[in-house]
Amino acid sequence: MDQQLHFITLATPNLETARRFYHEGLGWDALLDVDDEIIFYQVAPGLLLGLFEAGKFAEDQGVTAAPGISGITLSHNVASPQEVYRTVGAMAAAGANILKQPQQGKFGGIFHAHVKDPNGVVWEIAHNPGWRITETGDVVLG
Incomplete structure (x- = not known):
């Protein structure tokens, strides 16, 4: 496969x-x-x-x-901590609940937040200075 x-x-x-x-x-x-x-x-x-x-x-x-949604997050990576704040604010204004305010993460050197959409889907909005997303959408680690 x-x-x-x-x-x-x-x-x-x-x-x-x-x-x-x-x-x-x-x-x-x-x-x-x-x-x-x-x-x-x-x-x-x-x-x-x-x-x-x-x-x-x-x-x-x-x-x-x-089944209910459990043990899963959808992650959206952004270019800066400021963009984490902006994206979380836009999601909250659209009706999402902020589960974890933007902050330095405990793992992997990221700055992130967690947001739950109105149907219970949890999103992680993150900035990881060690990762980048290319113009074609590929994730480059390290």
């Missing part, structure tokens, strides 16, 4: 709340938006984030209820 991911799909308890947060609040444009079903956002070259209505997510998997 190739070492690649093409979709990250999350069960979403309230698709309309997700739509308002990501589109209206953060200004993201959907690649595909199917009412009452799923929204796909292009988040990197070759990678989509799918927000799938929880009942239909469960039906698609053949289970009675979609």
Whole structure:
């Protein structure tokens, strides 16, 4: 199997709340938006984030209820600590809850914050001076 991911799909308890947060609040444009079903956002070259209505997510998997989101963060890396503050502020203004205010991290030399979107997805907004993101979206470590 190739070492690649093409979709990250999350069960979403309230698709309309997700739509308002990501589109209206953060200004993201959907690649595909199917009412009452799923929204796909292009988040990197070759990678989509799918927000799938929880009942239909469960039906698609053949289970009675979609599992909750646990033990996962989606990370967005930015160019400076100031940009961490700006991004967290924009997310909070769009309806997210700040779980951890911007601060120096305990691990890896990063400056970061944690924010929970209105459907419970936890985002880490981080600046790591030892990492960089290229114009093509590749992550360069060290």
